[in-house]
Every structure is written in C-alpha cells, then in structure tokens.
Amino acid sequence: MSIYFYEPFYNIDRVFDRLFETAFPQNGESSNAAGRPIHPKMDLHENALKNTVTANFELPGLRKEDVNVDVHDGRLTISGETKSSSEHQEEGYAVRERQSGKFSRMLWVPRGVKEEDIKASMNDGVLTVTFPKTIPEAQPKKITIS
Secondary structure (H helix, E strand, O other): OOOOOOOOOOOHHHHHHHHHHHHOOOOOOOOOOOOOOOOOOEEEEEEOOOOEEEEEEEOOOOOHHHEEEEEEOOEEEEEEEEEEEEEEEEOOEEEEEEEEEEEEEEEEOOOOOOHHHOEEEEEOOEEEEEEEOOOHHHOOOOOOOO
C-alpha cells in the first residue's frame, strides 16, 4: 500500500497572507512583493491499470533549466527559482520592475522505487512526473489457506 499525503488546507495560508498584506502593507510593499514564496499547483493522478502515479506541476514562465527534480530517502522534491524583469521608458521616466521567488514541493514515493523508474518531462510550463505506484516485489501476495 502506498501512502500519499493530501493537503486539504494547502491554500489557506495564501488566503490569510493576501488578506493581511493587502490590509497592512509594510514598507510600501504590495501583495506582489519580490522574494515572496511561490506555491506551484499540483495535480496528482493514479492509474491503476498502468500501476503509475502522475504528478503535474503548473510552472508558468519557467524553463526546464530553472527546475530541479530530486529524489532522496523516498522523497521526490520539485524546486526552483523564478526571476523576471521588465523595463518601460517613456517621455523622461523609466519603470523597471523585478520579481523573483523560490519554490519547493515534496511528495513521498513508494518504498523501493528506483531513480531510473521516475520520469519527468516539461511542456508549456507544466512539469509532469510519473513513477510506479508499487513495484512488483512490494505488491501484496495472496497466500492460500490449507
């Protein structure tokens, strides 16, 4: 049996952060302050027929070079950093904006899953990671009663 952790209140911290940042801005910061942590959305799908689990992470504007996928002690960690800047000049004034932020998400993978069994691909800002739900040795075996 595989264990996956469901985070029912994952977004609740964002709601309270936005509420307090909007109501009580500090040092002229807005709700889009640079350096604010990013929480990429994740969809987790289980395919019983193929015996796989697929996790999709929404990472708009990022390239695969900006994203790290690591496995250590049964934990699959997706992390990275995003940086963007824009510049606009018009009639004697210039506006330069820079934003950056780091993110990290972690999943538990089933015991016994090897690194080479985990596949990752990125297309149009969506990172897809697929790994086996259970490995053949870990599947339950039926014992007949005599």
